[in-house]
Amino acid sequence: xxxxxLGLWSGLTFQTRQMTRSVDSYFALVGAPFHTVVxxxxxxxxxxxxxxxxxxxxxxxxxxxTAALMFSGEMISEDRENGRxxxxxxxxxxxxxxxxxxxxxxxxxSVPAFVLAIxxxxxxxxxxxxxxxxxxxxxAAVTTALSTAATATALSALFIxxxxxxxxxxxxxxxxxxLSGVMVPVALxxxxxxxxxxxxxxxxxxxxxxxxxxxxxxxxxxxxxxxxVLLGALALAFGSATLVRFLRRARAEGTLSRV
Amino acid sequence: MCALEITxxxxxxxxxxxxxxxxxxxxxxxxxxxxxxxxxxxNGAGKTTLCKIISTVLLPTSGTVRVLGHDVVTxxxxxxxxxxxxxxxxxGAYDRLTARQNLAFWAGxxxxxGARRRRRVDELLERVGLKGRAEERVGSFxxxxxxxxxxxxxxxxxxxxxxxxxxxVGMDPVAAHDFRALVGELRGNGTTILMTTHDMAEAAALSDxxxxxxxxxxxxxxxxxxxxxxxxxYERVDAGNVPDPLRERLAAMPxxxxxxxxxxxxxxxxxxxxxxTLAVLRELVEAGIGDVSRSTPDLEEVYLHLVGRRGMAxxx
Ligand SMILES: Nc1ncnc2c1ncn2[C@@H]1O[C@H](COP(=O)(O)OP(=O)(O)OP(=O)(O)O)[C@@H](O)[C@H]1O
Ligand SMILES: [Mg+2]
Numbered sequence: 203x204x205x206x207x208l209g210l211w212s213g214l215t216f217q218t219r220q221m222t223r224s225v226d227s228y229f230a231l232v233g234a235p236f237h238t239v240v241x242x243x244x245x246x247x248x249x250x251x252x253x254x255x256x257x258x259x260x261x262x263x264x265x266x267x268t269a270a271l272m273f274s275g276e277m278i279s280e281d282r283e284n285g286r287x288x289x290x291x292x293x294x295x296x297x298x299x300x301x302x303x304x305x306x307x308x309x310x311x312s313v314p315a316f317v318l319a320i321x322x323x324x325x326x327x328x329x330x331x332x333x334x335x336x337x338x339x340x341x342a343a344v345t346t347a348l349s350t351a352a353t354a355t356a357l358s359a360l361f362i363x364x365x366x367x368x369x370x371x372x373x374x375x376x377x378x379x380x381l382s383g384v385m386v387p388v389a390l391x392x393x394x395x396x397x398x399x400x401x402x403x404x405x406x407x408x409x410x411x412x413x414x415x416x417x418x419x420x421x422x423x424x425x426x427x428x429x430x431v432l433l434g435a436l437a438l439a440f441g442s443a444t445l446v447r448f449l450r451r452a453r454a455e456g457t458l459s460r461v
Numbered sequence: 462m463c464a465l466e467i468t469x470x471x472x473x474x475x476x477x478x479x480x481x482x483x484x485x486x487x488x489x490x491x492x493x494x495x496x497x498x499x500x501x502x503x504n505g506a507g508k509t510t511l512c513k514i515i516s517t518v519l520l521p522t523s524g525t526v527r528v529l530g531h532d533v534v535t536x537x538x539x540x541x542x543x544x545x546x547x548x549x550x551x552x553g554a555y556d557r558l559t560a561r562q563n564l565a566f567w568a569g570x571x572x573x574x575g576a577r578r579r580r581r582v583d584e585l586l587e588r589v590g591l592k593g594r595a596e597e598r599v600g601s602f603x604x605x606x607x608x609x610x611x612x613x614x615x616x617x618x619x620x621x622x623x624x625x626x627x628x629x630v631g632m633d634p635v636a637a638h639d640f641r642a643l644v645g646e647l648r649g650n651g652t653t654i655l656m657t658t659h660d661m662a663e664a665a666a667l668s669d670x671x672x673x674x675x676x677x678x679x680x681x682x683x684x685x686x687x688x689x690x691x692x693x694x695y696e697r698v699d700a701g702n703v704p705d706p707l708r709e710r711l712a713a714m715p716x717x718x719x720x721x722x723x724x725x726x727x728x729x730x731x732x733x734x735x736x737x738t739l740a741v742l743r744e745l746v747e748a749g750i751g752d753v754s755r756s757t758p759d760l761e762e763v764y765l766h767l768v769g770r771r772g773m774a775x776x777x
Contacts, residue, residue, distance in 0.1 A: 219562060286552075
């Protein structure tokens with residue numbers, strides 16, 4: 203228990219501190235206001251103000267996922283190349299928990315993204331978003347962010363055991379945005395594709411966040427929250443198990459410090 | 462109970478081509494609590510390998526290592542709680558963070574929080590002489606400054622056992638001197654220390670016992686003094702500015718084994734019995750040479766004697 207707490211807490215505090223100190227952390231953020239401008243212009247031009255909620259949720263979630271990809275790809279290999287993996291593994295904290303904690307910290311970058319998106323929509327278009335179901339919204343946002351961190355943990359594990367996979371790292375953003383209905387409602391997809399997208403935690407999270415903004419009642423919120431959490435938990439379990447196996451093998455082969 | 466208990470420890474590395482190399486070939490070593498143990502040996506002897514196995518970041522191929530009674534493989538969580546580790550070199554820090562933030566991170570990783578953590582970080586910065594540079598990013602630090610930071614990291618939690626792998630690499634003489642004082646202080650607190658080094662003087666000055674390791678085997682483990690006496694029964698006399706004719710005369714005396722220059726102006730005479738030593742001393746004084754000293758071999762000579770004068774060649 204102690205190693206988990208140490209790992210989570212160290213990771214979270216470390217990442218937030220590290221992010222505020224390095225410019226490239228903000229790259230994931232830059233797109234958000236522009237995306238809002240593009241999406242909202244299209245929505246307003248076509249007269250579909252009912253879709254306006256997409257235009258603030260989409261940039262927020264895109265920032266979230268971009269950050270997940272960006273940080274998960276480099277995190278562990280950077281530690282290894284800089285000779286930090288050994289002292290980290292030698293310390294009492296749990297390494298998978300540290301990675302998850304750091305990625306949770308990285309998710310905080312979506313908070314300013316959300317604020318920017320809302321601000322741009324309000325200030326430039328006079329379209330102020332109201333959150334009709336604040337409790338559901340906050341719960342959906344938090345669980346979605348946690349599940350994103352969990353999925354990023356799984357990705358980081360994948361990238362360190364199969365470095366070749368990092369080639370696809372940057373191509374993973376568009377498919378994810380589309381498949382999970384961040385940009386286009388999943389309900390518009392053909393049936394088989396919709397089925398596929400339901401395997402992704404993000405499709406549940408995105409839907410729920412949008413519904414929470416709308417005035418109508420949110421149906422089966424608890425079940426949908428549970429789906430977000432469940433799919434995230436599965437990713438986290440896979441990621442931790444993969445990291446534990448990776449560390450064990452690296453300790454056996456003496457490759458913990460080699461690049 | 463032993464602080465470190467190493468039994469029949471072997472470690473085999475598999476290289477890229479699939480060929481195997483045996484870095485440790487059956488090491489047996491016990492280090493008692495509170496002991497400062499120096500580990501000497503040429504490049505590639507297996508010192509770092511041994512340190513890594515003790516630190517739980519490398520698994521042994523066979524044999525066991527216990528730290529304060531806890532097995533490094535089966536009980537690694539306990540081992541991690543009681544170990545402090547300093548790996549040499551200038552890698553291993555978060556370059557974008559300041560020295561203070563780096564230490565705060567590691568203190569957190571070892572379970573310190575809040576005011577206790579702040580106090581500890583302050584204390585350590587002071588102790589390793591980085592207080593004035595605490596708010597600077599570590600990326601801009603010199604090698605020696607990074608090394609001091611590593612040292613501070615190894616001490617974040619008052620470890621029962623401290624593993625130091627070439628802790629003074631890159632440190633200037635003043636820092637190295639401070640480091641020695643620090644080790645003395647830690648010894649006073651009862652910390653057990655295993656320290657690898659290439660600096661014989663450092664090992665002799667700091668260690669209660671030293672081990673020589675060569676090609677994955679312990680060649681011997683003794684106190685620095687005993688090692689000095691073990692190596693030979695020779696005595697030696699060092700003298701400054703000995704003219705050539707006198708040198709030839711000394712070389713011809715009975716009991717004199719060798720006469721050679723060791724420094725620019727220093728001649729070293731080795732004898733194999735005390736009477737010869739006295740005769741040599743008398744001869745030198747009568748010739749009016751005042752700069753004369755008598756000594757026994759030091760650790761460095763022992764080292765050269767035992768691992769041979771292999772020069773720059775590293776074992777394959
Ligand atoms: N990760 C590794 N993979 C393969 N071989 C290794 C690895 N690490 C060390 N070795 C080999 O094991 C042997 C012992 O290396 P080690 O680093 O333990 O020596 P050392 O005594 O610390 O040397 P130095 O004084 O140069 O630091 C060497 O032959 C080295 O090539
Ligand atoms: Mg070494």
